[in-house]
Amino acid sequence: MGFRRRMNPQSNLLIFVSVFVFVSNFFFTYGKSNGTEPVVITPINHDLYHTSGALLEEVESLVHRHPDKLTLEKISSKNKGYEAEMTIVTYCRNRKESDDRAKLRILLTFGQHGRELITTELALRLLSILSEEEFLPNVDRATLNRTLDRLVIKIVPMENLNGRKRVEDGELCERRNGLIVNLAVFVVKYKIRLRKMQYSQSLSFLQEEELISTETGLWIGAKRRRSDYDPYEENPGTAPFSEPETQIMRKLSISFEPHIWVNVHSGMEALFMPYDHKNTTPEGIPSQIMKSMLEELNHFHLKDNCLIGSGGGSVGYLAHGTATDYMYDIARVPMAFTFEIYGDLKASSKDCFKMFNPIDITSFNGVLNDWSGAFVQMFNIGVQQLDGLQSKAIASSFDKWVSMDDYLNGYLMHRKNRYGKKMEVLDLGMQEIRTYFRLFLLSSVLLMFMFCSRISKSTRPIVSAMSL
Numbered sequence: 001m002g003f004r005r006r007m008n009p010q011s012n013l014l015i016f017v018s019v020f021v022f023v024s025n026f027f028f029t030y031g032k033s034n035g036t037e038p039v040v041i042t043p044i045n046h047d048l049y050h051t052s053g054a055l056l057e058e059v060e061s062l063v064h065r066h067p068d069k070l071t072l073e074k075i076s077s078k079n080k081g082y083e084a085e086m087t088i089v090t091y092c093r094n095r096k097e098s099d100d101r102a103k104l105r106i107l108l109t110f111g112q113h114g115r116e117l118i119t120t121e122l123a124l125r126l127l128s129i130l131s132e133e134e135f136l137p138n139v140d141r142a143t144l145n146r147t148l149d150r151l152v153i154k155i156v157p158m159e160n161l162n163g164r165k166r167v168e169d170g171e172l173c174e175r176r177n178g179l180i181v182n183l184a185v186f187v188v189k190y191k192i193r194l195r196k197m198q199y200s201q202s203l204s205f206l207q208e209e210e211l212i213s214t215e216t217g218l219w220i221g222a223k224r225r226r227s228d229y230d231p232y233e234e235n236p237g238t239a240p241f242s243e244p245e246t247q248i249m250r251k252l253s254i255s256f257e258p259h260i261w262v263n264v265h266s267g268m269e270a271l272f273m274p275y276d277h278k279n280t281t282p283e284g285i286p287s288q289i290m291k292s293m294l295e296e297l298n299h300f301h302l303k304d305n306c307l308i309g310s311g312g313g314s315v316g317y318l319a320h321g322t323a324t325d326y327m328y329d330i331a332r333v334p335m336a337f338t339f340e341i342y343g344d345l346k347a348s349s350k351d352c353f354k355m356f357n358p359i360d361i362t363s364f365n366g367v368l369n370d371w372s373g374a375f376v377q378m379f380n381i382g383v384q385q386l387d388g389l390q391s392k393a394i395a396s397s398f399d400k401w402v403s404m405d406d407y408l409n410g411y412l413m414h415r416k417n418r419y420g421k422k423m424e425v426l427d428l429g430m431q432e433i434r435t436y437f438r439l440f441l442l443s444s445v446l447l448m449f450m451f452c453s454r455i456s457k458s459t460r461p462i463v464s465a466m467s468l
Contacts, residue, residue, distance in 0.1 A: 041172065042354040048364050049117050049357070050124070052164045056087055058124055059157055066131040069093055075251070077244035084162055084177070084244035088252065091130045091153040093145070100152050104386050106379070107258035107333075109156040109249070112323070113175035114163030116266040118342050118357045118367060123157035123264075125368045126375055136373055144376060150383045154256055160245060173352035177245055240321075249323070253331045260335045260382055261327045262375075266356045268343035270307040270314060271298055274329070274336055276322040279313035290335050293381050301374040311338060335382075341371050 050058065063070040069091055076085040092100060110123040128134040130148070135141065158164060163177045241247050253261070271294040274282055281287050291308065298306045312318045328336040342363075347355040358364045 039348040105258045106153045106260045110264045111158040114167040119264045261333045266342045268340045270340040272311040272338040276311035276319040281310045
């Protein structure tokens with residue numbers, strides 16, 4: 001007669017937990033693209049991509065080898081114990097022979113989302129081309145140098161260094177910074193005013209009607225589907241400019257006063273212009289010029305592969321408080337763009353490295369060559385536009401470009417307030433805050449005086465009426 005061993009209940013529990021942990025780790029590592037097929041997560045290809053430290057070292061070495069063209073500065077900012085540092089490279093030919101303020105100023109930012117490694121590689125390639133260590137095919141260097149003589153270019157090769165380190169530590173889908181905040185959304189704070197359920201056939205959507213406080217102090221009503229909001233992806237921080245990285249970018253935009261600003265991303269192929277918070281583009285001639293530039297870049301350098309238009313009208317959802325809308329509407333940058341340079345739309349949403357970055361040498365070099373050429377052409381178009389504006393009288397409806405000379409004279413940094421004093425832009429806001437605070441103190445004193453007067457009247461002895 002056989003002997004059957006009775007299992008201890010604790011042993012059963014231990015086996016169950018072990019199996020559960022194994023299965024959980026398996027699916028966390030491989031995921032599922034559908035109900036049955038596992039998804040292999042593509043690791044970072046270090047044969048193609050630099051680590052964050054190695055890339056920034058390459059940038060510093062470039063600057064050291066070409067001090068006549070390149071300068072480097074590091075800016076840090078800290079908020080509540082969280083610190084961020086940003087490397088900024090300035091390219092300017094013949095700096096000692098000319099006035100920088102008379103040149104076209106271009107600001108390019110890369111690596112705002114840590115998982116988009118290809119964008120930082122493009123920054124390094126572009127710096128190598130500008131310093132003449134690498135060359136683009138079919139580009140006459142003498143002609144390019146004549147264009148570059150007219151430019152000052154500031155490049156932020158890795159805006160989100162702390163977020164990039166999280167990706168390198170294994171969080172391949174991470175797009176936020178070291179405090180788990182999305183740096184692409186930094187200008188707004190939301191207050192929910194109304195929630196309601198709306199039923200459409202068999203689907204229900206929770207919609208929010210929101211009040212949006214922007215840096216202009218205006219309140220704008222907006223609606224969006226609750227299903228469009230993903231806290232993991234959006235997470236805009238606790239307040240406008242709550243993050244050190246966005247504080248640095250704001251200071252840079254105010255001090256440099258760029259005429260052209262480009263924020264470089266990956267995830268799809270697109271050339272976006274304002275707006276992101278609505279599905280329309282700005283009105284008037286400036287918008288037409290921006291769109292014309294994007295169409296030329298797309299046709300001649302990007303094989304007509306890119307979507308063109310407003311971010312809000314092209315990606316299928318509205319994004320409030322983005323860097324592009326801030327630069328255009330608040331910082332008053334005449335031309336503000338978002339370039340999406342690569343995307344594998346067939347990749348699983350869990351396979352983030354493959355979705356946002358080319359994984360083979362051919363695609364990798366193709367992306368860098370095509371987009372480097374597009375940027376060089378953008379430089380040429382920008383100089384042509386500047387020449388046209390200086391040689392023609394433009395209608396008053398073209399205000400953003402008529403004010404080019406005002407920008408060159410420091411329009412953003414030295415606006416005059418109502419009393420005729422020159423103040424920085426941020427000081428104007430502080431002055432209004434002080435004014436409201438004084439009014440608050442005055443009203444408090446008046447209320448206190450009225451309250452004390454009422455008490456003194458109530459405690460006064462009552463004198464009975466005397467008969468005559």
